[in-house]
Amino acid sequence: MRKILKFAIIPVLSLLIFSCGEFVGLADNDDPDVGSVSKVKIHLTDRETETLYGSVSTDDYARCRIEKGSWTGEGKIKVRGYTSRMHSKKSFMLKIDGKKYVLERGQSGGGVDNRIAMRAYQLAGLPACDTETIALFLNDEYIGCYNFITY
Numbered sequence: 001m002r003k004i005l006k007f008a009i010i011p012v013l014s015l016l017i018f019s020c021g022e023f024v025g026l027a028d029n030d031d032p033d034v035g036s037v038s039k040v041k042i043h044l045t046d047r048e049t050e051t052l053y054g055s056v057s058t059d060d061y062a063r064c065r066i067e068k069g070s071w072t073g074e075g076k077i078k079v080r081g082y083t084s085r086m087h088s089k090k091s092f093m094l095k096i097d098g099k100k101y102v103l104e105r106g107q108s109g110g111g112v113d114n115r116i117a118m119r120a121y122q123l124a125g126l127p128a129c130d131t132e133t134i135a136l137f138l139n140d141e142y143i144g145c146y147n148f149i150t151y
Contacts, residue, residue: 034135040103040148041067041137042077042094049139055079066096068134073097089144093151100151103136105144114147 043065044052051062061076075096079085080103092103104114114131121128130150136143 037145038069038132038134038148039067039137040134040146041140043067043139044077052077052079061093061095066094077103091146102147102149102151103134104147104149114149 044062048062048064051060052064054060055062055078059078061078064075064077066073066075073096075094077092077094080091080093084091084105087105089105091105094101094103115133118128118131132148134146134148136146
C-alpha cells in the first residue's frame with residue numbers, strides 16, 4: 001500500500017512543479033488569484049488586437065499599454081516564434097523603450113529549467129538573461145503563466 005501511495009504522490013508533485021503555475025487562478029476569471037506571482041497586464045485597442053493576432057503571419061508589432069507592478073507605460077507586442085505560432089498558447093515579444101522582452105509560454109517545466117539554468121550562469125559569472133514567472137493578462141483576460149525574460 002505504501003509503494004502505491006508513494007508512486008501516486010510523485011506524478012502529482014511533478015505535475016504541480018512542471019505546470020508553471022497554470023493551476024493558479026482560473027482562465028475564465030477576470031482577475032484570478034495568482035498568489036505571489038507578478039501580474040503583467042497588456043491593454044490593446046480592438047484594432048491593435050487584430051494587428052497582434054494578425055502578426056502570426058505578418059510579424060507586425062501592435063502598440064499597447066503595459067502594467068507591471070506599479071509601473072505603467074507604452075510599448076509594442078507581437079507573436080514570437082515561427083513554428084510555435086501555431087500553438088494555442090502563444091509566446092510574445094515585447095518592446096519597451098527600445099528594450100526587448102520575451103513572454104515565453106510555460107510548457108512542461110521548460111520555464112523552471114530555463115530559470116534554474118539562467119541563475120546558474122549568473123552565479124558562475126557568465127552572461128545570462130534575467131527571468132521571472134508572471135501571470136499574463138491581455139485586455140484583462142487571464143492568458144496564463146509565462147516567463148518574462150529580459151532579452
